[in-house]
Amino acid sequence: MVQDKPQVLEMVDLFNQLGNNNDLRVYGVxxxxxxxxxxxxxxxxxxxxxxxxxxxxxxxxxxxxxxNKLLMFVVDDADILLRNRLDAVIKRISDSISKxxxxxxxxxxxxxxxxxxxxxxxxxVFLEADE
Numbered sequence: 831m832v833q834d835k836p837q838v839l840e841m842v843d844l845f846n847q848l849g850n851n852n853d854l855r856v857y858g859v860x861x862x863x864x865x866x867x868x869x870x871x872x873x874x875x876x877x878x879x880x881x882x883x884x885x886x887x888x889x890x891x892x893x894x895x896x897x898n899k900l901l902m903f904v905v906d907d908a909d910i911l912l913r914n915r916l917d918a919v920i921k922r923i924s925d926s927i928s929k930x931x932x933x934x935x936x937x938x939x940x941x942x943x944x945x946x947x948x949x950x951x952x953x954x955v956f957l958e959a960d961e
Contacts, residue, residue: 831880831881831882831883831886831903831904831905831906831911831920831923832880832881832882832906832907833882833906833907833910833911833914834860834882835860835861835862835882837906837907838858838859838860838880838881838882839858841858841880841906842856842857842858842880845878845880854877854878855875855876855877855878856876856877856878856880857871857872857876857878857879857880858879858880858881859879859880859881859882859885859886859889860881860882860885861882861884861885863885865888865889868885868889869889872889872895883911883916883919883920883923884916884919886919886923887919887922887923890923890926891922891926897926897927898927898928898929900927900930901930901931902930902931902932902933903923903924903927903930903931903932903933904932904933904934904935905920905932905933905934905935906935907935907936907937908920908934908935908936908943908946909936909937909938909939909940909942909943910936910937912940912942912943912946913942917942917946920946920950921946921949921950924950925950932950932951934946934947939956939958944956
């Protein structure tokens with residue numbers, strides 16, 4: 831999960847570069863993509879789905895995908911998404927996945943990050959990287 835369309839495109843490009851020598855199937859969705867085409871592509875099978883919170887929420891709530899097969903639920907710039915009041919969307923999507931590894935990336939571990947982590951993770955671990 832990323833913040834906006836430019837980040838979706840950037841992440842898709844990054845995954846395509848990193849997975850250049852394998853057959854990793856990467857697909858990105860954002861508010862400007864066609865929902866029917868998105869659902870068709872996902873139904874064909876993908877390995878990595880990258881999207882904005884609201885688009886993923888719309889897609890996952892109405893399409894009937896079995897999200898319990900997801901191995902990782904990753905939120906990039908979680909501090910920014912929470913500042914934009916998207917915590918309910920993140921929690922709803924996370925709650926729909928029974929067992930998965932949940933990873934939040936952020937520039938700063940805020941009180942909101944800690945609070946949401948405690949709500950959706952069993953034993954959250956916070957790691958800080960030195961510059």
